[in-house]
Amino acid sequence: MPRGYAGKFLDIDLSKDKIKDTTFDDEILRNYVGGRGLAAKILWDRLGKKWEKVDPLGPENLFLALTGPLTAIHPGARICASGKSPQCNGIIGSTASAEFPSELKCAGYDGVIVSGKAKSPVYILVTDDKAEIMDAKHVWGKEAPETIKILTKEVRGLLEERNPNAGKFKDPGIIYCGPAGENRVRTAAVMMKISHAAGYGGYGAVMGSKNLKAIVAKGRKPLPDVASPGAVRLLWHEVDRQIMRRDRTWPGLWGTGYGGYTVGASSSSEPVRNWQDEWHDEKSFGGPKFDYRYWVKRYWSDFNCSGACMKLAVIKTGPYKGTFTDNPDYELEAYLGPNLGVFDPGECIYLSALVDYLGYSGINGPNTFAFAAELYQRGILTKDDLGFELKWGDVNAFEALARKIVKREGIGDVLAEGTYRAALKISEMKGVDVTKYAVHVKGVEIGAHGTRSGQDIRPAAYACSPQCGDHTSVVSDAYRDMGMVFLDSAVICSFVSGRGLLWDYYRAVTGWDTTQEEWNRTLGHRIIHIQRAALLLGGPDIVWDPAIHDDNPPRYYEPLPSGPYKGQTTDRKTVEEMKQEYYEAIGWDERGIPESEVLKKLGLEDVDKALDRLRK
Amino acid sequence: MSSEETVWIFRDYLRCSGCRRCEIACSLHHEGKMWPEASRIRVFMLVPGVEIPHLCAQCHDYPCVSACPVDALSVSDETIAVLVDKDKCISCGKCIDACPGKIPFLHPGDNKAVICDLCGGDPECVKICQEARFDALVSLKERRGRENLNRQLFAQTPEQLTEDVAINIFGEKAEELI
Numbered sequence: 001m002p003r004g005y006a007g008k009f010l011d012i013d014l015s016k017d018k019i020k021d022t023t024f025d026d027e028i029l030r031n032y033v034g035g036r037g038l039a040a041k042i043l044w045d046r047l048g049k050k051w052e053k054v055d056p057l058g059p060e061n062l063f064l065a066l067t068g069p070l071t072a073i074h075p076g077a078r079i080c081a082s083g084k085s086p087q088c089n090g091i092i093g094s095t096a097s098a099e100f101p102s103e104l105k106c107a108g109y110d111g112v113i114v115s116g117k118a119k120s121p122v123y124i125l126v127t128d129d130k131a132e133i134m135d136a137k138h139v140w141g142k143e144a145p146e147t148i149k150i151l152t153k154e155v156r157g158l159l160e161e162r163n164p165n166a167g168k169f170k171d172p173g174i175i176y177c178g179p180a181g182e183n184r185v186r187t188a189a190v191m192m193k194i195s196h197a198a199g200y201g202g203y204g205a206v207m208g209s210k211n212l213k214a215i216v217a218k219g220r221k222p223l224p225d226v227a228s229p230g231a232v233r234l235l236w237h238e239v240d241r242q243i244m245r246r247d248r249t250w251p252g253l254w255g256t257g258y259g260g261y262t263v264g265a266s267s268s269s270e271p272v273r274n275w276q277d278e279w280h281d282e283k284s285f286g287g288p289k290f291d292y293r294y295w296v297k298r299y300w301s302d303f304n305c306s307g308a309c310m311k312l313a314v315i316k317t318g319p320y321k322g323t324f325t326d327n328p329d330y331e332l333e334a335y336l337g338p339n340l341g342v343f344d345p346g347e348c349i350y351l352s353a354l355v356d357y358l359g360y361s362g363i364n365g366p367n368t369f370a371f372a373a374e375l376y377q378r379g380i381l382t383k384d385d386l387g388f389e390l391k392w393g394d395v396n397a398f399e400a401l402a403r404k405i406v407k408r409e410g411i412g413d414v415l416a417e418g419t420y421r422a423a424l425k426i427s428e429m430k431g432v433d434v435t436k437y438a439v440h441v442k443g444v445e446i447g448a449h450g451t452r453s454g455q456d457i458r459p460a461a462y463a464c465s466p467q468c469g470d471h472t473s474v475v476s477d478a479y480r481d482m483g484m485v486f487l488d489s490a491v492i493c494s495f496v497s498g499r500g501l502l503w504d505y506y507r508a509v510t511g512w513d514t515t516q517e518e519w520n521r522t523l524g525h526r527i528i529h530i531q532r533a534a535l536l537l538g539g540p541d542i543v544w545d546p547a548i549h550d551d552n553p554p555r556y557y558e559p560l561p562s563g564p565y566k567g568q569t570t571d572r573k574t575v576e577e578m579k580q581e582y583y584e585a586i587g588w589d590e591r592g593i594p595e596s597e598v599l600k601k602l603g604l605e606d607v608d609k610a611l612d613r614l615r616k
Numbered sequence: 617m618s619s620e621e622t623v624w625i626f627r628d629y630l631r632c633s634g635c636r637r638c639e640i641a642c643s644l645h646h647e648g649k650m651w652p653e654a655s656r657i658r659v660f661m662l663v664p665g666v667e668i669p670h671l672c673a674q675c676h677d678y679p680c681v682s683a684c685p686v687d688a689l690s691v692s693d694e695t696i697a698v699l700v701d702k703d704k705c706i707s708c709g710k711c712i713d714a715c716p717g718k719i720p721f722l723h724p725g726d727n728k729a730v731i732c733d734l735c736g737g738d739p740e741c742v743k744i745c746q747e748a749r750f751d752a753l754v755s756l757k758e759r760r761g762r763e764n765l766n767r768q769l770f771a772q773t774p775e776q777l778t779e780d781v782a783i784n785i786f787g788e789k790a791e792e793l794i
Binding site: 072073099102106145148149152163164165166167168170171193194195219220221222223225229233236237240241244296297299300301302303304305306308312314316321322324326 | 630631633634635636637640643644647648649650651652653654658659660661662663664665670707708709712718719720721722724727747748749750773774785786787788789792793794
């Protein structure tokens with residue numbers, strides 16, 4: 001068994017109440033590592049043959065929560081959620097930080113693979129080398145603070161009862177879905193610790209579709225042994241020193257919570273009113289306004305990370321008194337601020353907390369809210385459709401909308417399908433094409449970073465990515481962009497991934513001889529090809545055509561209406577050129593389909609065979 | 617540390633980020649591996665955002681030591697920390713019951729009582745916390761032999777401390793969260 005791994009995975013069939021342990025060959029782990037890479041491999045091996053027929057929200061899909069060998073041992077521990085994505089119908093590796101991943105590894109498991117569907121709401125309790133399926137009827141429907149409170153008390157009580165004399169038990173790690181996930185809202189995230197979301201991919205809805213409210217882990221064993229303990233110890237300190245050498249004002253440490261002003265004002269790449277603009281100069285929305293009025297805790301960390309990019313925000317006065325969540329970070333500042341026409345930090349925190357409590361992805365969910373608001377602005381959706389007016393900046397209206405979608409009431413049922421699917425449906429309902437207002441790439445609503453000003457994300461970076469609208473893992477040259485594939489597979493945070501020390505750390509933990517060169521040229525590519533194949537096969541409801549869908553949303557080709565980059569837009573010709581360059585660099589044909597020869601050389605014969613279904 | 621002085625670990629719950637690197641540093645020192653559950657300092661987060669580093673407060677009257685039925689616990693002359701004789705410990709949990717903060721616990725591996733030994737006077741948890749500039753843990757030097765009644769005030773249960781810190785952070789809202 002390679003080092004850095006706990007050594008086994010939980011394999012749970014909720015339909016049959018069956019729990020067993022699963023292992024993977026060393027060769028598979030060396031090639032696919034964990035997290036996103038291993039998720040691609042597991043999903044492909046188990047569902048690849050019938051991929052197009054698998055309903056992401058059906059019992060046949062898998063829900064994966066995977067760590068990697070560096071998780072918890074390297075600063076910045078994360079968990080990677082995956083499965084067939086109900087947003088893009090492909091495979092997305094969606095990661096988030098908290099204590100769940102370290103608890104899981106200390107319990108002796110590198111990940112949890114969940115299939116089937118429970119008859120009634122359940123949660124999975126993982127303790128040392130053991131898992132149990134527990135009743136969750138009492139937490140079903142509960143928002144985040146209540147869910148965490150109930151499960152923490154319940155599990156601590158149970159563990160103290162089972163271990164008399166042993167003393168106080170610490171809180172367990174919990175991943176859960178909110179009411180949004182329970183109701184299979186496709187923009188629902190896998191949540192931890194109130195505000196920590198694995199948002200892209202819609203895996204909260206996959207949990208909900210399985211009647212799986214939560215996975216709770218308490219591990220009492222040590223973290224897995226490493227290959228070179230002395231080296232790991234040195235590196236563990238050195239990575240921290242690197243973090244500390246940076247200025248505490250650097251956003252990765254200080255958090256991205258100052259971005260709500262600067263990304264708009266200086267880069268002109270922040271969504272404003274459903275991306276009708278990307279520039280604003282509202283100083284009232286500046287970092288210090290969040291910081292000094294609301295942040296009661298400026299350094300809030302996750303396991304093994306001194307980066308402390310989170311800040312605890314609490315509203316202590318006024319109509320939103322009692323609201324708390326983190327930061328919000330830049331993405332939620334943008335998506336629940338300017339993108340909804342909200343420019344007041346307190347209102348933004350209130351809405352951020354709301355989407356956190358309800359279990360939305362704070363990017364994907366509010367992207368749909370803004371899409372609906374633009375349709376209201378244009379008179380396409382009316383008060384009759386919505387039950388209320390939906391004006392930009394109206395916090396109460398956006399709250400009502402968020403709750404309506406979660407309950408799937410009326411138009412909420414349509415919008416619960418995510419921006420693109422809702423756009424298709426509303427176009428049909430209203431007899432007017434509204435897909436041009438949908439800001440997504442292949443069903444995944446885009447992160448709060450635009451392409452038009454040329455100051456942020458490269459023009460074809462979303463278009464070719466198997467992670468679609470995910471701003472954290474965009475493509476560049478089929479070499480450097482493998483770095484993020486690695487971090488998502490070793491499952492650690494990109495903000496603290498030790499400059500220049502990452503690969504030494506990896507080798508010292510695992511004992512493998514993998515080099516960055518091998519990863520960037522071979523191992524990473526395998527993962528991308530599998531993700532790409534799954535994405536192109538897609539189904540059952542939507543199939544993507546690279547000629548049409550390997551592209552930015554239409555809005556990204558409209559000229560920016562204001563600001564220093566006024567009139568500028570994404571150049572179609574550049575996008576086309578970059579696309580073809582990327583296809584060639586990664587080994588896809590001019591239609592964007594992975595080439596047979598390339599796949600065979602990488603030993604992906606089965607992927608190649610499956611793609612014959614598209615090549616005809 | 618001069619022989620005239622001893623060290624006490626001051627803990628500022630409001631400054632604790634919850635990174636738990638103290639747990640890793642402690643377990644690397646005492647167990648030779650990263651083992652959060654065996655760490656002598658344990659960070660509780662019973663309410664998100666409320667992080668409680670929980671470790672022995674070296675009460676002036678050491679109720680745990682007098683409660684031990686087999687004399688497995690003693691007080692170090694050098695550091696004033698409580699020392700556990702693992703060979704004698706019978707895992708009865710009496711030291712935990714006697715502790716006003718229920719701070720000791722049984723080791724997840726050998727099931728023997730675990731209590732902070734101040735790393736012999738140069739605590740690893742403090743060093744790692746200082747390295748990150750959080751200053752949630754600070755080594756205070758105290759004149760040897762001076763009976764400090766304040767220390768025992770920190771020997772509270774995670775639940776009690778959580779309540780206090782939550783009220784400080786959340787105000788009225790805390791009642792709903794705890």
